[in-house]
Each structure stands twice: as structure tokens, then as C-alpha cells.
Amino acid sequence: MFTDEYFMKMALSEAQLALEKDEVPIGCVVVSRNRVIARAHNLTETLNDVTAHAEMQAITSAANFLGGKYLKDCTLYVTLEPCVMCSGALSWAQISKVVIGARDEQRGFINQHLSLHPKTEMVTGIMENECSSIVKEFFRSKR
Amino acid sequence: MFTDEYFMKMALSEAQLALEKDEVPIGCVVVSRNRVIARAHNLTETLNDVTAHAEMQAITSAANFLGGKYLKDCTLYVTLEPCVMCSGALSWAQISKVVIGARDEQRGFINQHLSLHPKTEMVTGIMENECSSIVKEFFRSKR
Numbered sequence: 140m141f142t143d144e145y146f147m148k149m150a151l152s153e154a155q156l157a158l159e160k161d162e163v164p165i166g167c168v169v170v171s172r173n174r175v176i177a178r179a180h181n182l183t184e185t186l187n188d189v190t191a192h193a194e195m196q197a198i199t200s201a202a203n204f205l206g207g208k209y210l211k212d213c214t215l216y217v218t219l220e221p222c223v224m225c226s227g228a229l230s231w232a233q234i235s236k237v238v239i240g241a242r243d244e245q246r247g248f249i250n251q252h253l254s255l256h257p258k259t260e261m262v263t264g265i266m267e268n269e270c271s272s273i274v275k276e277f278f279r280s281k282r
Numbered sequence: 283m284f285t286d287e288y289f290m291k292m293a294l295s296e297a298q299l300a301l302e303k304d305e306v307p308i309g310c311v312v313v314s315r316n317r318v319i320a321r322a323h324n325l326t327e328t329l330n331d332v333t334a335h336a337e338m339q340a341i342t343s344a345a346n347f348l349g350g351k352y353l354k355d356c357t358l359y360v361t362l363e364p365c366v367m368c369s370g371a372l373s374w375a376q377i378s379k380v381v382i383g384a385r386d387e388q389r390g391f392i393n394q395h396l397s398l399h400p401k402t403e404m405v406t407g408i409m410e411n412e413c414s415s416i417v418k419e420f421f422r423s424k425r
Contacts, residue, residue: 187351189374224370231332
């Protein structure tokens, strides 16, 4: 039951909430021992704040829930590959695992030759089409 | 009067406030048209939050002051070279100028071969000794 797809669907629901606010539709959840301890979606326009990416909010929120700044035994499910800023935050958090929906060749951290913390396992391509489509559709509608 | 040293001294005062809270002593100010519009110091331990670097707080605070997410006509003065996360945030903010006190060879963004936004001018080495000493002394006292 608690598959990567199960939690990625929740991240996609968060992306949908962003879309409804006319935000770039990216969402994520943080899961610890099969329990969702944080969920967030991109709010950069709503909050007028470039730091309000889904991942940044989720890291702060999960740390608050856990009462410690390191996200040990935690997995982040995120619909789009994190940017440089968010990958840096995930590294500081020493999160155990990051599961990515779609790649972001332009703005993602991977093509910048950055890596996450040595402790962090990474998986890509979970529900890739759905995660990619929602963002592509958003930008198409803006043109 | 409004020299780089003038504003870096303010950033150093912020670093001093971090030191008094037993935080890694890094501070910054954001200046727009010779006016300080945000000031912050590292609060990662106090807030239990890896994202609470001085620069991240200052970016959010300056954007809030300006009522827009882009830090046009703004200069960030920071005592230590920004990390990957903070350099990513500064890039998203398209800040006009970044003035750095001391380099951070280990954790700084420059040795990661990252760059700021093409619009962003960068200056390093302002009050380098003072900015470096306060951090080195902090880690020496922890050993």
C-alpha cells in the first residue's frame, strides 16, 4: 500500500493546490515511517517570496514536527526535481531519501553537478508523466 | 560615508548577535538606495531549522518590505560567502549586488562552480579578516 506512487500522488495533490492559486504547480510531502509529517506546495507568488518553494516549506514544517533540524528517517516526495536552493536545503537537512517525479533539466540541481548529502538516497521518475504534464500545461496556458 | 565597509560593519553586528545566541556567527543586511531594508543573522539552532540562514531570512524580509519578490536595486552584505542554498535563493531574487566578507572554501557556492544571476554584481573580501575571525573563533571554542 505505501508505495512511492502512493505518496507521489499526495505530492501531486499539493501541486494541484498550487495550480488553483495560479502558482507554478509543484508539490511535495515528507514521510516518516509511512506517516505524512509535512505537505506543501509552491507559494512564491502568493507570498511574494522566492524562497517559498514547496520543499523549503516542507523542510521547515517537518523539522518543526520532529523537534529537530535533521530529517532522519524521512523521505521527501516532490513532483519536480529540486532547484539549487532546495537541493542545498535538503543537503543541510541530511534527509534520508528524496523521491522525484519529473526531471527539471533547466533549473534542477542535477545538471548543475550538485549532489545531495552522502546519507541521502535518491530515486527519480516516479509518476514522471503526470508530474511533468501539470507543469508543462501551466506554462503552455501562460503563453 | 556609505561605503562597503560601513554596511559590512552592520552585517558584522548581526553576526555578533548570532554569536551571543551560540549560533554560527554569520550576519547580513540588505541595502536599497543607501537604506537598510532588512537585517538578519543565522538562527538555525534557535529555530531548529536548516533553512534559517541569515541570507534566507533577509531575502524574505526585504521582499516583504519592497512588496515584490525581486530584489532590484538591492545589495546584500554578508559576512561569509553564501552556501549553495543561499546562492540559489539570491539567484531567484535577481538581487543587484552581493558583497561578501570572507570566503567559505568548504561550504560556499563559488567552489561548487555555481554563479549568481547574470544581473548580479559580486564583490568579495570586504573586512575579510574580521568576518573570517569571528567564525574561526566560534569553531575553535567548540573544539
